[in-house]
Every structure is written in structure tokens, then in C-alpha cells.
Amino acid sequence: MGNNDPTRRTQAQRSAESRTKLMLAAAELIAEKGLGGVTLAEVGERAGYSRGIANHHFGTKAALIAELVDRVEREFIEATAPASSLEVSVEELVEIASVFTGMLADLPSVHRAFLVLWATAVADEELRPRMARSDEAFRNTVEEIIERGQSRGEIDSTVGASGYAVGFLGQLRGIALQLLLAPELVDLGAARQSMEQSLRRSLQPAQAHSDGSD
Amino acid sequence: MGNNDPTRRTQAQRSAESRTKLMLAAAELIAEKGLGGVTLAEVGERAGYSRGIANHHFGTKAALIAELVDRVEREFIEATAPASSLEVSVEELVEIASVFTGMLADLPSVHRAFLVLWATAVADEELRPRMARSDEAFRNTVEEIIERGQSRGEIDSTVGASGYAVGFLGQLRGIALQLLLAPELVDLGAARQSMEQSLRRSLQPAQAHSDGSD
DNA sequence: TATCACGTGCTTGCTGTCAAGCATGTTGGT
């Protein structure tokens, strides 16, 4: 009967739960104050524990951050990945952009933390290689979609896949950061709509200039 | 004859010179290690003085940063502003993008510092409003160009000026930050060319779909 | 000589890290 006691948890459960809470708290704080503005003590207390717990679980601040980046990056990628690949390449890219911008409308702190960490990585020796890899993976995905679309004749053949991928990712990140900088000054809906239109116009083969469906 | 002694300077000269050197040193260090990784002592020593001089001249770190941001932002805007407004609106935007991406190829530390500070502003209470204003000014400029172009029939009337401005600035900033993150993984030339092509395609009126000149 | 730029010693507050002890969970013998 002791098994059903709700207050009685196994050590592994306790440990896993506190680690999760710590990472969540760290993500919140990073989203609010940036990586530099966060202390281990604060993380522990935000998570509902004591000062020292983050150190106890992760040993060092760098280790906590490293693990957090893994988690946050994974969740961000999962959240921005479209449900399934569409049949038409152009629409596949439009869908990626749409999912991304849609997510920005109401950004959970974990995703916000990823964007903050991405921006921080520009001047952080530790974070830079990690985020650089993340970017490259995304760009490669975009390049593949474009090249596939070009081989099918769905995407204009004069489009440079690698160059376009940089611009595509740049636009997504840049829009997101503008929004973080000044939510009230950026019309996300307008930006979203504009980006979709631009995508179609710049990708569709020159002769096949059909109107959108709506 | 004491007037020509090169070692003899007026107090105002000494003061102004050291302030300039300090700001330059601060910009360099911020470009290298980010705002959080820079100490006042380091700034002073990099500038060729002692630990305490930054504090002596600016009183507080925040004051130094504030003044530095002013200077760096101004220089960045000057460097990215095209020589003169062109006759055709589409080409005006292409020119802006071209100047910007051209500057990225060999980025002086002052301009690099601006981009780093812009990224830092996302999670910095002090910097955020300043950078937000800077962004808004640029977006307004872009909007005006677009609206002017639309009234002249040079830019497609279905383009949303405010939304497009967000995407335009986002793309510039996003490309720049990708480059800072991983210079060796980003083909700047390809991105630049791709962006120009996309700009023309997405802005030109639908019926007037002339080939590029090359 | 008076003033200002600049250097140097010092204090103070903050943060990461460690170590010792307490609390909770686990295991094995009876």
C-alpha cells in the first residue's frame, strides 16, 4: 500500500524531476534576463529548491548550460518542424516559414530561451560552434528542398540554393529577434503574410506566375 | 618653440583623445568577447592606459556603454547608408541590401560591435529600447521607399510595406549574425546575389517581369 | 601654484565552487 503514497517518490524520480525543474527554471531566467544575467543560485530558487542545487546536479555552470542548450535546441527544432513534408517544394518552404512565424505569436520561455541563446552565441566562445551547427543543419535542409524542387521544375532554376538558404534562415531569425526587441512595434501578421508572398514570387519559375489560391 | 613640442598637448586634447581610444578599445573587446565578457580594467589597458581610467572618464560602466552605443550606432548607420537615393525604388532597396552585405565581407570591429550589441539587446533591459528605436527608424525608411515606389507603379501594389520592412531588416540582420556565428560556413557572395534576385522578383509589379540584365 | 589627467591601492558586493551535515529514499536481515 505504500506504493500508492503520492508523496513517496523513488530517488530516480526525485532526481529527474529536479533536473527538469532546474532546466525549465534556467530557460525561464535566460528568456527574461539573458545568459549573463542568470546565477546558479537564482536557478535553484526559481525551481523551488535551494541555492546550491544546480551546482549539486550539474557540477558546473557550463555543464548546466551545455545540457540546457541540447534540450532547448531539440525542443525548438521539434516545434518548428512541419508535421509532414508537403508534395510541392515551394509550399514546403512556405509551411516552414508559417510554422515558425506562427510560433512567435505566443512564445513559450523555452523557445524564447533558444532565440536568446542563439543571439548570445554571436559573442560566446562556448555557444558559437553549437549554434553554428544548428544553423548549418537547417540551411542544408532548405537547400535540399530547393534542389529537389528545381529538379522537379517547381522552383526556378536560377535560384541559388545555398545563398537562398542563408537568406531564408536569416529572415526567420531576424524577424524573431526584432519581435523580441520590440513586440509592440512589429506587426507579426503583416510580416508573416509578406514573407509568404515573397517566398512564392522568388521561388516560382518565372513563366508560371499563377495567382495564389486565396 | 614649446608650441610645436609634439608631446605637449592641451588638457582638452588629452581628454578627448583618451575617451576616443577608450571607446575604440571597448568596441574591439565587445566585438571579440561580447558585452558581458568585457571589464572596465581591460578596456583601459587595451586603450594603452591603466585599469582605472575608464571609470575616471565615464564614472560608470553603464555610462561608457551608453555613449559607446550612440557612437557605434551612428557609425553603423553612416556606413550602411547608400551614397544617394536612386531614381527607381526597387533599385534603392537593392542598393541598401548591397551596401549592407558588402560591408559584411570585411567588418571593422566598430561595426561588428554594433551587431553584437544588437544581438545582446534581446536580453538586456538597458540596450533593448535603444536598439528597438534603431530598428524602427530603419523599417520606417524602408516603408517610405516602398510606398513611394508603389505610388509610382514601380513596386507591386499588393506588397505590404510594413510587413515587408520587417522581413527586409530581418534578412539583413539574420544574414549578418549567421556570418558572425560561422564565417566559414556561410557563402556571403551567394547570399548577397540571392537576396538581390529575390528583392527584384518580390517587389516588381507582377506583369512587368523582365529578365535581369545579366 | 592650482587644476586636471592619470595611476594605484583598496573596499565591497556578487557569484561559482566546495565541503560538511541533514533529510529522504532504499536495501537487506530478522
Add this chain to the structure above:
DNA sequence: ACCAACATGCTTGACAGCAAGCACGTGATA
């Protein structure tokens, strides 16, 4: 089923390092 011995999570106090800011000393300029 109970309880003692142990293991593990967690807290608390202490310490070291760093950086900002201050006070005073020195040398250059007026």
C-alpha cells in the same frame, strides 16, 4: 512487517576570485 545500515538528494555555511567603484597619490598642463 519491521528496523537498522546505507545511498542519494538536498541544504547551508564558507571561501576564493573577479569586477566595479572609490580615494588618494603623482605628474602634466594652465
